[in-house]
Amino acid sequence: MKEREQNIQAWFKMWLEGSEQGIEDIFSPDAVYVESWGPEYHGLEKIRHWFREWNTRGTVLRWDIRQFFHKDDQTVVEWRFQNRMDDGRVEAFEGMSLIRWTAEGRIRFLKEFGCNENRYDPYEDGPEPRFQGGDPRWF
Secondary structure, three states: HEEEEEEEEHHHHHHHHHHOOHHHHHEEEEEEEEOOOEEEOOOHHHHHHHHHHHHOOOOEEEEEEEEEEEEEEEEEEEEEEEEEEEEOOOEEEEEEEEEEEEOOEEEEEEEEEEEOOOOOOOOOOOOOOOOOOOOOOOO
């Protein structure tokens, strides 16, 4: 379990530093990575390409791990994420990742689930819902 947690921590640290060094030690060659909002990357080289390209457009400001859950060949990690894109936009949300491991201890599947930080009670003012802002952000 400790090795799995260290691999996840190393992956998050890569984003914070903008460095892909050691990525092949974390992901299996045929890994699948699914982002919370839809994009899906198949294979280590696609994951590496996405990492490199994304880091030309933005900076990860924080990616804090809150807790881990382990069962058999799976791990769930709860986290908080924040980035700043080069256009000045700052994004932050909470999330969880479901991870499946190879027998060698590398990630073979990772799927993110996101949760908006801006939570509220849409029924605070009565029985009809009042939603904030425009379109809701679906993760």
